[in-house]
Amino acid sequence: MSPATSFGLSEAAACVFAPRPDDHKYRRGLVELRTGSLAYPGAAVLGAEAAARGGAGFVRYAGPHAVASRVLDRRPETVCASGGHDADVVVAGSGVEDPGDPRLVDAVRRARGGSATVLDATALQAVPTEDPAVPGAVLTPHAGELAQLATRLVGRRIRVRDVEGDPEGIAAEVARATGAVVVAKGHRTIVASPDTLAVVVAPTSWLAVAGTGDVLAGLVGALGATAAHRDPVPPLAELAAAAAWLHGRAGALAAARVLDPAAPADDVLDDVSRAHRPVGGPVTALDVADALSGVIAAVLAR
Ligand SMILES: NC(=O)C1=CN([C@@H]2O[C@H](COP(=O)(O)OP(=O)(O)OC[C@H]3O[C@@H](n4cnc5c(N)ncnc54)[C@H](OP(=O)(O)O)[C@@H]3O)[C@@H](O)[C@H]2O)[C@@H](O)CC1
Numbered sequence: 001m002s003p004a005t006s007f008g009l010s011e012a013a014a015c016v017f018a019p020r021p022d023d024h025k026y027r028r029g030l031v032e033l034r035t036g037s038l039a040y041p042g043a044a045v046l047g048a049e050a051a052a053r054g055g056a057g058f059v060r061y062a063g064p065h066a067v068a069s070r071v072l073d074r075r076p077e078t079v080c081a082s083g084g085h086d087a088d089v090v091v092a093g094s095g096v097e098d099p100g101d102p103r104l105v106d107a108v109r110r111a112r113g114g115s116a117t118v119l120d121a122t123a124l125q126a127v128p129t130e131d132p133a134v135p136g137a138v139l140t141p142h143a144g145e146l147a148q149l150a151t152r153l154v155g156r157r158i159r160v161r162d163v164e165g166d167p168e169g170i171a172a173e174v175a176r177a178t179g180a181v182v183v184a185k186g187h188r189t190i191v192a193s194p195d196t197l198a199v200v201v202a203p204t205s206w207l208a209v210a211g212t213g214d215v216l217a218g219l220v221g222a223l224g225a226t227a228a229h230r231d232p233v234p235p236l237a238e239l240a241a242a243a244a245w246l247h248g249r250a251g252a253l254a255a256a257r258v259l260d261p262a263a264p265a266d267d268v269l270d271d272v273s274r275a276h277r278p279v280g281g282p283v284t285a286l287d288v289a290d291a292l293s294g295v296i297a298a299v300l301a302r
């Protein structure tokens with residue numbers, strides 16, 4: 001495999017699409033979220049916000065009624081009825097308690113068949129050890145989850161400190177074992193497929209708060225769904241890396257807007273700019289999801 005490439009604005013821009021005159025909500029892309037539980041309803045709300053702010057034409061939620069009503073309180077355009085059009089991308093696992101949840105078991109089956117599926121958090125545990133091929137999947141582990149997944153799938157004990165010491169190598173091993181795209185999250189997010197490796201460096205560390213991973217999962221879903229109706233469709237690894245890049249920029253924009261609510265989104269796009277100094281203040285995951293629209297608009301305006 002060639003050395004890791006660094007992923008930036010021009011690569012991300014190739015994965016961001018404005019709506020065309022002949023688009024409609026389904027052609028813009030349908031994301032189905034199988035996220036949240038009574039213990040973690042917030043994860044579902046965050047993923048729905050990110051999928052909508054990431055540009056999906058249609059966001060469907062599948063989960064407990066009580067969670068669906070929390071999603072609708074925040075995003076009333078979300079469709080919580082089952083059935084209808086096939087999803088372009090399914091996002092599964094954020095905030096789900098049980099790895100045996102039928103929503104996750106079916107998501108793994110879908111990924112095994114090659115359909116685009118984001119497997120986050122608990123869904124990573126639903127990937128079977130004996131037969132882990134999930135070529136349609138984007139796996140989104142943090143370092144703790146990657147250590148557990150790699151230990152199961154590559155047949156030797158891998159600790160969090162091993163992941164922190166060599167995230168590229170371990171992400172690549174898991175990508176080869178599963179055939180999936182692995183997004184190893186952190187300040188440097190590694191995006192590995194069986195034959196590619198890219199690094200996305202976050203412009204801010206204010207992202208290190210609960211729920212920002214749930215936002216990233218929803219955003220990967222949105223970029224995958226909007227790209228599904230383009231020709232050519234960018235590779236899943238590039239879409240996942242673009243999501244990580246936009247997510248980092250949205251974190252920087254949200255942090256800058258703590259100091260200056262009028263901070264322009266364009267300021268966070270370049271690698272050397274005022275916004276990349278350690279400016280700003282604490283952000284919430286919902287702030288990051290909200291900032292995605294502005295970052296996407298700024299990318300399209302370049
Ligand atoms: N509002 C909501 O609804 C929210 C819902 N959420 C949902 O909650 C569920 C549980 O998710 P989770 O990540 O909190 O717990 P879990 O997967 O059990 O791992 C935690 C253990 O792993 C370790 N660890 C090592 N490296 C690490 C790293 N870089 N980042 C993080 N952890 C790291 C660390 O161990 P330590 O290093 O402390 O020994 C730690 O004890 C999940 O479904 C998620 O979607 C959250 O998104 C929050 C908002």
Ligand SMILES: Nc1ncnc2c1ncn2[C@@H]1O[C@H](COP(=O)(O)OP(=O)(O)O)[C@@H](O)[C@H]1O
Pocket residue numbers: 141142185186187188189202204205206207208209210211212213214215216247
């Ligand atoms: N120090 C950091 N600098 C930049 N980004 C970070 C940092 N720590 C975490 N992140 C990002 O924040 C997100 C956290 O995801 P995750 O650990 O799954 O949290 P949660 O499960 O609470 O949503 C990831 O996208 C990760 O890349």
